[in-house]
Amino acid sequence: MLNIVKARAHTNIALIKYWGKKDPHLFIPMNSSLSLTLDEFYTDTSVKWLPVTESDVFYLNGEKQSQEETKKISAFLDLFREKSQHFSPIEVASINFVPTAAGLASSASAFAALGAAMNRLTGLDLSEEDLSTYIRRGSGSATRSVFGGFVQWTKGNSHKTSRAKFIDDASWDIGMLTLVVNSNSKKISSRQGMAHTVNTSQFYPAWVEAANQDLIAIKQAIAQRNFQKLGEITEANGMKMHGTMLGANPPFCYFEPGSILAMNAVRTLREQGYACYFTMDAGPNVKVLCRKSQMKELQTQFQALLPDLTIISSGVGQGIQILESH
Numbered sequence: 001m002l003n004i005v006k007a008r009a010h011t012n013i014a015l016i017k018y019w020g021k022k023d024p025h026l027f028i029p030m031n032s033s034l035s036l037t038l039d040e041f042y043t044d045t046s047v048k049w050l051p052v053t054e055s056d057v058f059y060l061n062g063e064k065q066s067q068e069e070t071k072k073i074s075a076f077l078d079l080f081r082e083k084s085q086h087f088s089p090i091e092v093a094s095i096n097f098v099p100t101a102a103g104l105a106s107s108a109s110a111f112a113a114l115g116a117a118m119n120r121l122t123g124l125d126l127s128e129e130d131l132s133t134y135i136r137r138g139s140g141s142a143t144r145s146v147f148g149g150f151v152q153w154t155k156g157n158s159h160k161t162s163r164a165k166f167i168d169d170a171s172w173d174i175g176m177l178t179l180v181v182n183s184n185s186k187k188i189s190s191r192q193g194m195a196h197t198v199n200t201s202q203f204y205p206a207w208v209e210a211a212n213q214d215l216i217a218i219k220q221a222i223a224q225r226n227f228q229k230l231g232e233i234t235e236a237n238g239m240k241m242h243g244t245m246l247g248a249n250p251p252f253c254y255f256e257p258g259s260i261l262a263m264n265a266v267r268t269l270r271e272q273g274y275a276c277y278f279t280m281d282a283g284p285n286v287k288v289l290c291r292k293s294q295m296k297e298l299q300t301q302f303q304a305l306l307p308d309l310t311i312i313s314s315g316v317g318q319g320i321q322i323l324e325s326h
């Protein structure tokens with residue numbers, strides 16, 4: 001039996017978004033999604049068994065977390081403890097390598113790293129696809145961080161069938177810039193935002209239909225390595241997701257004035273011949289899908305148009321890795 005395991009997982013950005021749960025308890029989504037894993041943002045997590053007389057402890061970036069935060073982690077650890085029938089308490093120590101100014105959610109890399117470490121510590125050694133079904137129950141988007149490159153999360157209809165699948169290593173000149181409009185944490189969590197949208201938005205049924213079609217089309221674009229098509233579908237799909245929120249009751253919106261300026265800058269540079277396309281998640285920052293070979297030049301161009309923004313560039317990330325186990 002191992003005593004300590006350390007794992008790494010990278011974050012991912014959805015090109016076809018996950019927006020809405022069919023089963024909030026099991027995290028079964030309403031639609032399948034597809035993402036790009038990024039190398040710049042990741043989480044390293046160590047897990048170690050504690051004596052049975054103790055209880056779970058959770059350190060994040062070196063700081064011991066509150067009971068409330070630890071409870072969320074314990075519920076996730078329980079999935080692995082029940083499956084493996086090893087019920088001892090665990091010490092979790094996570095370090096997030098997400099620039100604090102990035103304003104990017106780290107839950108995807110966090111739960112993927114924790115799941116990967118627990119998979120090894122408990123001796124379950126599930127395949128990556130099977131492991132993704134457990135990671136899903138920490139955070140939906142984390143499902144996709146199991147693999148590198150382009151990854152699909154197939155919605156499925158049960159715990160076992162809602163899982164990640166590797167699509168392509170994205171090694172064909174792909175990069176992503178993050179235009180940091182506002183690095184403060186979001187006012188409406190993705191969990192709250194999607195529940196409210198599913199329950200009240202008249203546009204929601206159209207979203208599910210569009211996402212299904214967009215997924216088929218983007219997989220074709222990936223298979224053909226057609227960057228323009230990839231970008232156009234990404235940009236349109238993100239906007240359709242944000243459209244569902246404008247149709248909610250009451251309506252809400254993650255855009256800030258700076259988000260609109262950033263999206264306009266992407267259009268301006270595209271008109272000048274740069275291959276770049278934007279997407280946004282449950283927050284005001286704008287992510288730009290681009291050619292890796294143009295990323296440096298594009299960053300300079302964006303900085304000239306948007307001098308106040310922090311801009312972070314990233315290449316394609318790999319899947320989960322075990323860094324240490326003994």
Ligand code: PMV
Binds near residue numbers: 280
């Ligand atoms: O799984 P969560 O709670 O991080 O929700 C992710 C929601 C979006 O980022 C908006 C879309 C996505 O597919 O990542």
